[in-house]
Amino acid sequence: VLHTSRPLHTTQQCLAPLPPLPEKGGEVRYGLIPEEFFQFLYPKTGVTGPYMLGTGLLLYFLSKEIYVINHETVAAACILSVIIYGVKKYGSDVAAFADKLNEEKVAKALAVKNEAIKDLETAIEQEKKEQWRVEGRNYLFDAKRNNIAMLLETNYRERLLTVYSEVKKRLDYQVAVQNLKHQKEQDHMIHWVEKNVVQSITPQQQKESIAKCILDLKALSKSAQAAV
Amino acid sequence: GPLAERRLMDVRLGELPAWLATCDLSPQGLLGGVRKAWSGYYDKYINVKRGGPAGISMLLAGYCLLSYVWNYQHISKISFLVSV
Numbered sequence: 001v002l003h004t005s006r007p008l009h010t011t012q013q014c015l016a017p018l019p020p021l022p023e024k025g026g027e028v029r030y031g032l033i034p035e036e037f038f039q040f041l042y043p044k045t046g047v048t049g050p051y052m053l054g055t056g057l058l059l060y061f062l063s064k065e066i067y068v069i070n071h072e073t074v075a076a077a078c079i080l081s082v083i084i085y086g087v088k089k090y091g092s093d094v095a096a097f098a099d100k101l102n103e104e105k106v107a108k109a110l111a112v113k114n115e116a117i118k119d120l121e122t123a124i125e126q127e128k129k130e131q132w133r134v135e136g137r138n139y140l141f142d143a144k145r146n147n148i149a150m151l152l153e154t155n156y157r158e159r160l161l162t163v164y165s166e167v168k169k170r171l172d173y174q175v176a177v178q179n180l181k182h183q184k185e186q187d188h189m190i191h192w193v194e195k196n197v198v199q200s201i202t203p204q205q206q207k208e209s210i211a212k213c214i215l216d217l218k219a220l221s222k223s224a225q226a227a228v
Numbered sequence: 229g230p231l232a233e234r235r236l237m238d239v240r241l242g243e244l245p246a247w248l249a250t251c252d253l254s255p256q257g258l259l260g261g262v263r264k265a266w267s268g269y270y271d272k273y274i275n276v277k278r279g280g281p282a283g284i285s286m287l288l289a290g291y292c293l294l295s296y297v298w299n300y301q302h303i304s305k306i307s308f309l310v311s312v
Contacts, residue, residue, distance in 0.1 A: 025273045028282035032289050067296075068303055071312050076292075087281050095278065102277070
């Protein structure tokens, strides 16, 4: 419920939190007549002025029958006395109860406010921690740079090894080819020499050599027979 | 201050008709006046942290008085008085 008498944010000098409720209401004497009336009459008539005025008025109303005494007067008197007795006896208890309710409401609101403040403070601390973490960025990047350098190095060496093995394979191939060629040339030469030699052995020479062999064998057999 | 902006208690007796002339007597004006009076009364006697019986007792007394005034014609008739 928005009170029309409490304008919010319309004046220039507006207080951000609402001004608190006044502690006590306006002073009222006998529960019916505000103090301002007594203060209003005090300069002219002193302290007893209003009472005199009240008595005079009452007597005037009664005598002129402006206020007529009837059965309702009796009823009003009884009701008033009961009300006054009730208020005098239980007034303070009711007031204490109402005050307690108010206290609880205020305490709840205060608790919510404190909760919010605490949450915000923890958020601030975490934010500060994050900022501190950000300072460690450098180390992180150094480590990453080292990793990358190592990867590059490893890759480079692998490729170097591949190059080396490939070149070695090609050179081995060349060496093998040369060896093979050498060997083939040798074999071919031997073969050719043997062929020529065999060809050069004419039938005449063959007969002579066979005869010589037979003679040698005979000589040998003779010497072997002699030996035995 | 000027006559139109003063409250009723600050107006002198001789200036009363002039002051009445300046105030806003249209329905909206009267309604605004009633609202201001009520909110003044409410903020002073009822909407406080530790009020007492004064807030509503004055309202009830005013209601009693008003109802007596409205029914005076009927109450003062002799037929009513005799019938207890």
